[in-house]
Amino acid sequence: MPQFLDSTAPDFDDRFAALLTMKREDAPDVDDAVAAIIADVRARGDLAVCELTSRFDRLDLTPDTMRVTAAEIAKAAAQVSAEDRAALETAAARIRAYHERQMPEDASWTDDTGATLGWRWGPVDAAGLYVPGGLASYPSSVLMNAVPARVAGVGRLVMCVPTPDGIVNPLVLLAAQISGVTEIYRIGGAQAVAAMAYGTETIAPVDKITGPGNAFVAAAKRRVFGRVGIDMIAGPSEILVIADAENDPDWIAVDLLSQAEHDESAQSILITDDAAFGQAVAAAVEARLTTLQRAHIAGPSWRDFGAIVVVRDLEEAARLSNRIAPEHLELAVADPDALADRITHAGAIFLGQWTPEAIGDYVGGPNHVLPTARSARFSSGLSVMDFVKRTTLARMTPESLRAIGPAAVRLATSESLEAHGLSVQARLDRLNR
Amino acid sequence: MPQFLDSTAPDFDDRFAALLTMKREDAPDVDDAVAAIIADVRARGDLAVCELTSRFDRLDLTPDTMRVTAAEIAKAAAQVSAEDRAALETAAARIRAYHERQMPEDASWTDDTGATLGWRWGPVDAAGLYVPGGLASYPSSVLMNAVPARVAGVGRLVMCVPTPDGIVNPLVLLAAQISGVTEIYRIGGAQAVAAMAYGTETIAPVDKITGPGNAFVAAAKRRVFGRVGIDMIAGPSEILVIADAENDPDWIAVDLLSQAEHDESAQSILITDDAAFGQAVAAAVEARLTTLQRAHIAGPSWRDFGAIVVVRDLEEAARLSNRIAPEHLELAVADPDALADRITHAGAIFLGQWTPEAIGDYVGGPNHVLPTARSARFSSGLSVMDFVKRTTLARMTPESLRAIGPAAVRLATSESLEAHGLSVQARLDRLNR
Structure with missing residues (x-):
């Protein structure tokens, strides 16, 4: 069985913090x-x-x-x-x-000085x-x-x-x-x-x-x-499902197992506002594990790193989710768009109970290469942006140089970078002749 | 004096390749x-x-x-x-x-299946x-x-x-x-x-x-x-100036020195289609070095890593520039926009003789944190993009899941990821009841 956490319990903060910092992988030093x-x-x-x-x-x-x-x-x-x-x-x-x-x-x-500015991607x-x-x-x-x-x-x-x-x-x-x-x-x-x-x-x-x-x-x-x-150096896969009681426990169970079956180090977490539903999902996971082909992988992952967190309400669920910054976030709730508006950090969000995460692994359209290990706080999944780069462009006119050149000279001087200032001043001198 | 290279010389390819791979920095191992x-x-x-x-x-x-x-x-x-x-x-x-x-x-x-897709930046x-x-x-x-x-x-x-x-x-x-x-x-x-x-x-x-x-x-x-x-781990600064003969050699000289004065490991390169102009710039650099406050830095940089490359025409200049993938690229030519169209790799381009690179260090508007050491081949300067990240969004309807779910199940099966397939199939089964 996975960990059960209750957000009203006195030791909750410590246990949740431990869940966040849990070491799941012992990468060999090669x-x-x-x-x-x-x-x-x-x-x-x-x-x-x-x-x-x-x-x-x-x-x-x-x-x-x-x-x-x-x-x-x-x-x-x-x-x-x-x-x-x-x-x-x-x-x-x-x-x-x-x-x-x-x-x-x-x-x-x-x-407004006449300078042309911009950038170009390639x-x-x-x-x-x-x-x-x-x-x-x-x-x-x-x-x-x-x-x-x-x-x-x-x-x-x-x-x-x-x-x-x-x-x-x-x-x-x-x-x-x-x-x-x-x-x-x-x-x-x-x-x-x-x-x-x-x-x-x-x-x-x-x-x-x-x-x-x-x-x-x-x-x-x-x-x-x-x-x-x-691209990124990806860690083991993770899923966080936020589900209310109006879900089939078995659907949520297979969603959790779909990450757990990747790797014994994968992590599947359910946050729900209904303790009985959490128990029902746990039971459904156990039932599925009795027949799942990859139970030898999914079982240890679920036991060692899985968790079911019972919260007071979905607002609290969103707050906890943002601390986790999950790679995959499933919102199996009545109004997933409203809940998604409260999410600040997640690699990919799957909205509503008809959107199992696995759809996104194959045919949804968004990329399945996503930030793991809380790195959704500062990074994004793979995209076209990973294969292009930007060249910035600037073109001064004599007028624009006259307008902003003196400020550049001033700053160059303050930084004791004389040649920087001279490269602007030499041109300003010509304009002032 | 810096290196002089002539693109028509028999040893040019070797010398240019050596310029590209020149080791300029001995970072201490700390x-x-x-x-x-x-x-x-x-x-x-x-x-x-x-x-x-x-x-x-x-x-x-x-x-x-x-x-x-x-x-x-x-x-x-x-x-x-x-x-x-x-x-x-x-x-x-x-x-x-x-x-x-x-x-x-x-x-x-x-x-067209009814699925809602998208992304959100934060x-x-x-x-x-x-x-x-x-x-x-x-x-x-x-x-x-x-x-x-x-x-x-x-x-x-x-x-x-x-x-x-x-x-x-x-x-x-x-x-x-x-x-x-x-x-x-x-x-x-x-x-x-x-x-x-x-x-x-x-x-x-x-x-x-x-x-x-x-x-x-x-x-x-x-x-x-x-x-x-x-952000990136930046190496020593670099500038490449492509200039035709219709420039004041002294302007180009101070532009080259404005990078050289940063660091003894900085690299300033001039590519020109006019050998005499190249010589005139070299002389102007020497003249400026006699009075420059930071000549003790700019001088060694220019002597050790600087280069003047004489080419047949500007098309060849663009080709060589793309192999260098310079951090800063100044195009001091009659039609800088036409030349810029031939540039595929550069951190920032400064167009025309009224746009010294130093303008971009301070007041141009584009960022001065730019990819060094040929990394403009695959990366971009600092930007707003470095401080935001993307969350992808997907929402299936029963109809869209019916349309694309079977393909996901098929691929999950081919990858032997049973729970992935089950998480989609469980929902399809409900629809097919």
């Missing part, structure tokens, strides 16, 4: 190993990548066979059932439609998408990373996916094809991240690397950050 | 020291901060005297000349006007601004960090500025007042970053930390990243 791998790939390029792939993935590659061929992709695509293909295409189309609305706009205006030249192999090789994750990059206008989109023992998920290759990936390499781990960041003889370097991965991949992304851009 | 400082502040709070301030800044503080009082700010503000105050206010107003246009918009729409609750003490204590930097945060709607804006031996720059306090900083602490270094990230008895924690600093501050920001958001 930083030294990763540093060595990156150095090796930088020094020996393809050769290092092939050797490391042989060692870690038991797959013998040469520079000529690193890349997945068009024929292999076509063959994999042909293995996928028509129904699975249609589902992937539905998902891709909906994700594309949503993300197309995210394209930021350029701006340009002339101010895509990164090349992006690299990491896709885990094995169990966590999710085609939906390919779509969620690749589609925003393509919508942003990224021309070259590289995907690296390890294929341990040569086994690859055909749906992953098909998802890459559907979402516009331009190159696929059958490599993984820190060596794949290093190859994308620094380039090898075969793989040209990219500018931005996104996508989930194990501890090696996460450590490698941290290390190459600065050389290339990276 | 990571272990910083880890110890952060651990100390987390363990002992105010007491650790005060002891570290005594050791590093030769300033005895108690928890009661850490915060700069309103009376002290008023006293400092009264010391600033009317002209300096007016210049700061001009700068703040222009920066505010520019950044107000950056506020991203919320979106909400209903798709500010971080609290931001912390680091301001270096001593020589690099720039009031303009206070404005460039604080104004976007306030425009974003950040309610609590903390500033930390070390005051070695108790000395503080009155302009920095006035700039903080003008730009809406709500708390100022006279602490610095890794201990200030740790205090803002984790909080102490006196300083409540913030959600995002921005601002420049020395190696200790940079290492501390890297370490607290994840606990809080951070």
Whole structure:
């Protein structure tokens, strides 16, 4: 059974604070190993990548066979059932439609001094998408990373996916094809991240690397950050459901389990204003766990990190939710819009009882790559914005320089940056001649 | 004298590549020291901060005297000349006007299945601004960090500025007042970053930390990243000027020197399509260096890292500029807009000969915190976007769930995530009853 918390209990504040700071993950320290791998790939390029792939993935590659061929992709695509293909295409189309609305706009205006100001957005030249192999090789994750990059206008989109023992998920290759990936390499781990960041003889370097991965991949992304851009380093998944008593306990139970089944470190929390409903959900979770395929994962997650919090009212629920800043927030209440207005920090909100979080994992449209571990306080999910960057623009006229140049000279002088002031003053002197 | 490169020379590609990868900075490895400082502040709070301030800044503080009082700010503000105050206010107003246009918009729409989709932006609750003490204590930097945060709607804006031996720059306090900083602490270094990230008895924690600093501050920001958001870790400043022969060589010379004077590791590059003009600029730089106050900094920067590149035409200049991805790009050419259209990677562009880069450091309006070290390939300067985050929104109706739910179930099944599928299927079953 998970923790039960009652917001009216005298020890509530302490217990809730403990829930917030609970350590759920013991990431192995692989930083030294990763540093060595990156150095090796930088020094020996393809050769290092092939050797490391042989060692870690038991797959013998040469520079000529690193890349997945068009024929292999076509063959994999042909293995996928028509129904699975249609589902992937539905998902891709909906994700594309949503993300197309995210394209930021350029701006340009002339101010009252005559200066023209503005900015312009443009895509990164090349992006690299990491896709885990094995169990966590999710085609939906390919779509969620690749589609925003393509919508942003990224021309070259590289995907690296390890294929341990040569086994690859055909749906992953098909998802890459559907979402516009331009190159696929059958490599993984820190060596794949290093190859994308620094380039090898075969793989040209990219500018931005996104996508989930194990501890090696996460450590490698941290290390190459600065050389290339990276998305977030995601922690284990979380869901917070705020539900009133007017819900089917079983629906809420499977919603909680849909995060718990990801990972033993995942965290599922229910906040409700009805204690009896909380108990009913707990019972429904136990019932589902008796048959759930991934009960061996979802069970420990729910027992160790799950919680049911009973509050006085939904206003209190919103306050507590904002302290949690959940990755996924389901509002299964009568007026979800009113409750959403009180939410200040959440990666994604799912409104009303007909919106299970899992819809957002696949076909809702919004991205499923979202800030974990309370980082929704200061960061956002993956979006088109991750694949574009802004160049600011300014153009002075002689008149505008005359109007604002003296203030710049004054500030430069106050900062003892003489050449800064001179670069403005030299022009003002010409105007004053 | 700086390097001269000629794009028609046989060794040009190698020399240009060397220019791109030139190592300009030997950052001292202070990571272990910083880890110890952060651990100390987390363990002992105010007491650790005060002891570290005594050791590093030769300033005895108690928890009661850490915060700069309103009376002290008023006293400092009264010391600033009317002209300096007016210049700061001009700068703040222009920066505010520019950044107000950056506020991203919320979106909400209903798709053809009846699902309501969208997103909402909101500010971080609290931001912390680091301001270096001593020589690099720039009031303009206070404005460039604080104004976007306030425009974003950040309610609590903390500033930390070390005051070695108790000395503080009155302009920095006035700039903080003008730009809406709500708390100022006279602490610095890794201990200030740790205090803002984790909080102490006196300083409540913030959600995002921005601002420049020395190696200790940079290492501390890297370490607290994840606990809080951070802006970029900036490297030494850079300017690239593309100029045709129709320029005053002295103007271009002072523009180049305005970056060189920041730091011996700064890099100033001129690309021109006229070799004689390049020589004239080189001579003008030498002439200016004979009198420049900061020649002891600008001189080594120009000699060691400066370069003059002569190209065939401006199209080639744009191509090389995109490989450099400069922090600051000045286009001192007859048709700067046409040239700007060829630029794909730059932090900020300054158009035409009446727009010296230094205008943008102070009063232009765009932010002067910009991506260095070629990171304009994948990142943007500081903006309102750094202080807001997005929550995505989705609301299904029974009809929309009926339309797209089966695809979600299909994909969940293909990923062996049974509970994901069940959370959708349970609702579909109700609809199909």
